[in-house]
Amino acid sequence: MNAHLQPTGSAYFxxxxxQAIEKHTLSxxxxxxxxxLARVVGLFSARGYNIDSLTVSETxxxxxxxxxxxxxxxxxxxxxxIKLQLERLIPVHKVHDLTAEGVSIERELxxxxxxxxxxxxxxxxxxxxxxxxxxxxxxxxxxxxxxxGKSSKIDSFIALMAPLGLVEVVRTGLAAISRGPEGM
Amino acid sequence: MAEQMxxxxxxxxxxxxxxxxxxxxxxxxxxxxxYDALFQQDKIQHILVRHEQGAGHMAEGYARSTGxxxxxxVTSGPGATNAVTPLTDALMDSIPLICITxxxxxxxxxxxxxxxCDTVGITRSCTKHNYLVKNVNDLPRVxxxxxLIATTGRPGPVVIDIPKDVxxxxxxxxxxxxxxxxxxxxxxxxxxxxxxxxxxVELMLRAERPVFYTGGGVINAGPxxxxxxxxxxxxxxxxVTSTLMGLGAFPASNPQWLGMLGMHGTYEANxxxxxxxxxxNIGARFDDRITGRVDAFSPNSxxxxxxxxxxxxxKVIMVDVPIIGDSARVLAEMVRIxxxxxxxxxxxxxxxxxKQIAKWRAVNSLGYKNSETIIKPQYAIERLYxxxxxxxxxxxxxxxxxxxxxxxHFHFDKPNRWMTSGGxxxxxxxxxxxxxxxxxxxDALVIDIAGEASVQMTMQEFSxxxxxRLPVKxxxxxxxxxxxxxxxxxxxxxxxxxxxxxxxxxxxxKLAEALGGKGIRCSNPAELDKAITExxxxxGPVLFDCLVxxxxxxxxxxxxxxxxxxxxxxDTANIGSxxxxxxxxxx
Numbered sequence: 001m002n003a004h005l006q007p008t009g010s011a012y013f014x015x016x017x018x019q020a021i022e023k024h025t026l027s028x029x030x031x032x033x034x035x036x037l038a039r040v041v042g043l044f045s046a047r048g049y050n051i052d053s054l055t056v057s058e059t060x061x062x063x064x065x066x067x068x069x070x071x072x073x074x075x076x077x078x079x080x081x082i083k084l085q086l087e088r089l090i091p092v093h094k095v096h097d098l099t100a101e102g103v104s105i106e107r108e109l110x111x112x113x114x115x116x117x118x119x120x121x122x123x124x125x126x127x128x129x130x131x132x133x134x135x136x137x138x139x140x141x142x143x144x145x146x147x148x149g150k151s152s153k154i155d156s157f158i159a160l161m162a163p164l165g166l167v168e169v170v171r172t173g174l175a176a177i178s179r180g181p182e183g184m
Numbered sequence: 185m186a187e188q189m190x191x192x193x194x195x196x197x198x199x200x201x202x203x204x205x206x207x208x209x210x211x212x213x214x215x216x217x218x219y220d221a222l223f224q225q226d227k228i229q230h231i232l233v234r235h236e237q238g239a240g241h242m243a244e245g246y247a248r249s250t251g252x253x254x255x256x257x258v259t260s261g262p263g264a265t266n267a268v269t270p271l272t273d274a275l276m277d278s279i280p281l282i283c284i285t286x287x288x289x290x291x292x293x294x295x296x297x298x299x300x301c302d303t304v305g306i307t308r309s310c311t312k313h314n315y316l317v318k319n320v321n322d323l324p325r326v327x328x329x330x331x332l333i334a335t336t337g338r339p340g341p342v343v344i345d346i347p348k349d350v351x352x353x354x355x356x357x358x359x360x361x362x363x364x365x366x367x368x369x370x371x372x373x374x375x376x377x378x379x380x381x382x383x384x385v386e387l388m389l390r391a392e393r394p395v396f397y398t399g400g401g402v403i404n405a406g407p408x409x410x411x412x413x414x415x416x417x418x419x420x421x422x423x424v425t426s427t428l429m430g431l432g433a434f435p436a437s438n439p440q441w442l443g444m445l446g447m448h449g450t451y452e453a454n455x456x457x458x459x460x461x462x463x464x465n466i467g468a469r470f471d472d473r474i475t476g477r478v479d480a481f482s483p484n485s486x487x488x489x490x491x492x493x494x495x496x497x498x499k500v501i502m503v504d505v506p507i508i509g510d511s512a513r514v515l516a517e518m519v520r521i522x523x524x525x526x527x528x529x530x531x532x533x534x535x536x537x538x539k540q541i542a543k544w545r546a547v548n549s550l551g552y553k554n555s556e557t558i559i560k561p562q563y564a565i566e567r568l569y570x571x572x573x574x575x576x577x578x579x580x581x582x583x584x585x586x587x588x589x590x591x592x593h594f595h596f597d598k599p600n601r602w603m604t605s606g607g608x609x610x611x612x613x614x615x616x617x618x619x620x621x622x623x624x625x626x627d628a629l630v631i632d633i634a635g636e637a638s639v640q641m642t643m644q645e646f647s648x649x650x651x652x653r654l655p656v657k658x659x660x661x662x663x664x665x666x667x668x669x670x671x672x673x674x675x676x677x678x679x680x681x682x683x684x685x686x687x688x689x690x691x692x693x694k695l696a697e698a699l700g701g702k703g704i705r706c707s708n709p710a711e712l713d714k715a716i717t718e719x720x721x722x723x724g725p726v727l728f729d730c731l732v733x734x735x736x737x738x739x740x741x742x743x744x745x746x747x748x749x750x751x752x753x754x755d756t757a758n759i760g761s762x763x764x765x766x767x768x769x770x771x
Contacts (some may be wrong), residue, residue, distance in 0.1 A: 032366075035304060035305075035308070035316075038305070038308060080497065080498065081499060084494050085492070085495050090367070092369060093368070
């Protein structure tokens, strides 16, 4: 393994990254303390890493632990750096690269507001039914749907709603967990 | 036994329990309760600085020369923001600091109160960790945790921000079992993986062109790491080079020493790095000043990398054998395993390699043309070295040409004797750092090798040295230039010297006198020894204004964007034509 055969992250001599970019989902177990999210986000911006999606919430109240699910886009070499740099943060307990470790379950929740009448409204309902979207709010001219699933499913549903009177969308970002009996 | 006390008293009590002797600081409104508690005790001495940046660098000098953490105490707002530069400096160079910043009362946080700033927000990216303590009952834990974090693993600065009402609040303090303190998520790895160390020794036993490349990690791991390094070098017979931060870990007087490597390192050290077949990196991080062009860095070597910080491994240079651990422990283990295989150095196998190194050495890359009329900066440092080498001497520097000349021409045989700003490159580091070193070693000779531009950045701390009768010697190589900037402008920008000259310089002799110290000026090489003797004989602080050759270049130099084997040597006539368009964009 020699230096000249490897790509580099050095800012000193900028050689082209030859590795392909990959999308990975990281699960980060942290102390739920003030400023922890700023630490994580600050690390990404300071070192120039890209975040695709980030979800955070307290998961174990008694131990004051939070889980951050972060989707990053980077070369394999940078992905290793991201994991190691996250582990350097003092309140970070563990970092797991779910994508690298095998199959994981990834889900997202979206709230989607669609307005319309007549045939559009009927078509909206038929599609919502096909996607198993729940109606959580309705008026004579609008619906708010709740949809959970893979990000790709939500993307498809939103694309279908666009010509039918899509008003706005909110999404939670990805939450992910590994398959099987093992915990983090 | 738990005892009731105020937050301010807890701060002082925790520092006392940690064995702290000195604090470098500056008071202000929000810090008054802590200063009041400080006033009412006599275990900890406070050194009053002139600017909070000075406090930070003093604490760095103190820490680097003792191995103990340096303590800084500043007030809220500007007190905290002035400390940002030394905090960043300490983070880059892995120096353990505890910086206590006062904060406005909790009920005023966020109201844009007088002297309020978001200290934890501002210092998040320039500290190893930081805390805002909003409840007095958290303060004892935070204080001791901060010491644990600052001093273990890869050391670094820790900020503790304490609002004024928390300083006044009453709570219970009890001294924890400091030796056995554990953190729930912070667990630095100390012992290297046994199989990896075994593999590293196997590579050493087969190497024909090996080189030890050591760094600041060996200094940080304590004097025993330097001992083990010397033992391993003797055992193997391998050549040793070091980064700027690692100088002194291996004795410069040892024949196996190649000199410093990197951008201004010796020809033999850089060529050995380029042509070696085995590189053994102990506690260095493949910094860009070392590697030069990374895609042409040591192309034919196997690489072993010992580092306590896992994120340093494969960050810049991919290595074959990574070992995560404390360099003292890993080196001791390497010595043990090597001994278990053989007691013979690989003298014969590496004889051709030493022969090659001897040829490189013969180039005499640190050579310079001396003058009888003008003091050459290299000559000044050589004389300073010769006249002080038998004394108990500590050297600090500012940043620039003089720093590199000091690294090249002042030789160190012991660790913790060399204090310089390597990673951040902070002009103004050396004078306050020398004050911190002198505080720790009152009877030693402490010299700041300075430039006339750098020294003006923190000049006012000379007054601190006078106040505390700290006999620091500030040895200014005055070329009336920001010499390194001028050199780069000659290299890269057609010799257009945009703002790189020092105009309206103060009269340093009068300035020293105005500040209550002694000033000496020398411009004649024949009188230099006498002037240095005068400086050394003076019992108080001295500003030595050494007028040197104005346009001397600092060589050798590996230009930006070039590999090690394209180093510029001192006999190069025209340095302006060496760097191409692509190299010009680099730093």
